[in-house]
Amino acid sequence: MIVFAQAVLMTACASGPPGGSAPRDQSGADPAITAFIEKIRAVDNHAHANSVMPGDSDADALPLDGIAPFELPVRLRPDHPDVLAAYKALYKYPHQDLSDTHLRDLHSTMQATAQEQGANFPAWVLDQIGTEVLLANRIAMGAGLAPPRFRWVSYADALMFPLSTKGEAATTPDRQKLFPLEDQLLQRYLADLKIAGLPATLDAYLNTVVTPTLEAQRKGGCVAVKFEAAYLRALDFDDVPVADASGVYAKYVRGAVPSHVDYKLLQDFLFRYIAREAGRLDLAVHIHAFEGAGNFFRTDGADPLLLEPVFNDAALRKTNFVIVHGGGVFASHAGAMLWKPNVYVDMSLMTLAYSSARLADILIGWLTEFPEKVLFGSDASALGPDQGWELTAWSGTRAGRAALALALTEMMRNGDVDRARAEEIATMVLRTNASKLYKLGLP
Numbered sequence: 235m236i237v238f239a240q241a242v243l244m245t246a247c248a249s250g251p252p253g254g255s256a257p258r259d260q261s262g263a264d265p266a267i268t269a270f271i272e273k274i275r276a277v278d279n280h281a282h283a284n285s286v287m288p289g290d291s292d293a294d295a296l297p298l299d300g301i302a303p304f305e306l307p308v309r310l311r312p313d314h315p316d317v318l319a320a321y322k323a324l325y326k327y328p329h330q331d332l333s334d335t336h337l338r339d340l341h342s343t344m345q346a347t348a349q350e351q352g353a354n355f356p357a358w359v360l361d362q363i364g365t366e367v368l369l370a371n372r373i374a375m376g377a378g379l380a381p382p383r384f385r386w387v388s389y390a391d392a393l394m395f396p397l398s399t400k401g402e403a404a405t406t407p408d409r410q411k412l413f414p415l416e417d418q419l420l421q422r423y424l425a426d427l428k429i430a431g432l433p434a435t436l437d438a439y440l441n442t443v444v445t446p447t448l449e450a451q452r453k454g455g456c457v458a459v460k461f462e463a464a465y466l467r468a469l470d471f472d473d474v475p476v477a478d479a480s481g482v483y484a485k486y487v488r489g490a491v492p493s494h495v496d497y498k499l500l501q502d503f504l505f506r507y508i509a510r511e512a513g514r515l516d517l518a519v520h521i522h523a524f525e526g527a528g529n530f531f532r533t534d535g536a537d538p539l540l541l542e543p544v545f546n547d548a549a550l551r552k553t554n555f556v557i558v559h560g561g562g563v564f565a566s567h568a569g570a571m572l573w574k575p576n577v578y579v580d581m582s583l584m585t586l587a588y589s590s591a592r593l594a595d596i597l598i599g600w601l602t603e604f605p606e607k608v609l610f611g612s613d614a615s616a617l618g619p620d621q622g623w624e625l626t627a628w629s630g631t632r633a634g635r636a637a638l639a640l641a642l643t644e645m646m647r648n649g650d651v652d653r654a655r656a657e658e659i660a661t662m663v664l665r666t667n668a669s670k671l672y673k674l675g676l677p
């Protein structure tokens with residue numbers, strides 16, 4: 235069992251509800267709702283599961299080990315008790331410490347498990363954590379990551395940057411490292427289409443590169459495309475006339491470095507074009523919105539309110555958008571966007587970075603207004619040697635379930651929902667909202 239810091243919530247609940255009510259467990263959550271939530275087979279809206287291929291080079295479009303070492307919140311540090319708890323839960327690690335000798339034993343156990351499970355290892359992980367379907371955000375899927383347990387979420391940012399990115403990259407040391415990775419990914423998309431170089435016109439680029447890439451991803455089993463744009467620029471994508479974007483494309487396509495003002499016109503146009511095509515192809519659009527990562531990340535550029543003009547674009551109403559990581563510090567802004575008919579939010583990464591009490595407060599805000607728009611997610615990722623994605627899959631899933639139990643306990647206590655409705659909402663958040671959004675057909 236993982237023990238979270240629940241001091242704030244426990245204080246708030248210490249006096250108990252008027253008239254007496256169900257008992258709480260140590261965390262302050264109602265044990266019956268906790269037990270109910272434990273049994274729900276979840277859909278994880280956002281995670282970075284690895285294939286079983288050594289090296290797994292198709293895992294990530296913007297692997298952050300490429301940028302300078304950066305600050306990590308306490309719960310994501312290698313010495314956090316969650317890591318030990320995950321080792322115990324997944325690998326039956328018998329020790330209370332992480333000494334070198336004990337870690338060598340653990341390493342052997344992990345290797346033996348990987349060998350024993352083979353290509354079934356990723357599905358084995360899902361079985362350990364009670365997840366039925368995991369949406370894997372990857373450049374391409376790989377061995378061990380097959381449907382129906384694993385569904386693909388591809389990366390779309392590279393399509394937004396067909397011109398030289400030298401000027402854009404110069405804006406921060408992190409972007410200096412990240413933009414070349416987008417350049418490489420665009421080259422890969424072109425190679426996949428057997429196209430040697432960029433076409434001369436924007437119209438040809440849209441018709442021979444952008445649309446065919448999205449169509450191929452859809453055909454390859456993709457259920458959503460992800461934008462990590464907030465690492466590269468702010469999320470204010472204006473509605474740019476095609477003539478303006480075409481002019482910029484034609485002017486710089488042969489290699490000249492565009493001015494930022496010019497390039498933004500083209501990027502903005504391409505973002506909305508990709509979002510519109512995604513809607514046509516029944517692909518949801520995932521957008522990273524959080525206060526990190528990286529020492530030069532611009533949090534103000536990741537505010538979901540910057541996306542409101544996109545969400546209000548009548549031409550994009552057939553596209554479903556998911557604010558991934560719940561907007562982080564802008565969680566209430568993300569909640570405000572749920573008034574739009576085609577906008578959803580997930581709790582991924584919050585499950586790994588925030589305390590369950592803090593996440594519970596955020597969930598109460600969202601669930602009180604739009605429970606059918608809230609999705610569970612872990613953002614499980616490999617963090618280093620012997621810290622594969624399965625560890626954060628375990629801890630993020632535990633934390634997400636714990637926070638949901640706390641939130642629903644509080645909502646029952648306040649009389650916002652009765653027990654039956656709390657159970658219904660738990661099932662929606664962990665499973666059926668995502669099943670409906672991606673047409674997974676889960677009961």
Ligand SMILES: [Zn+2]
Nearest residue numbers: 280282371613
């Ligand atoms: Zn992620």
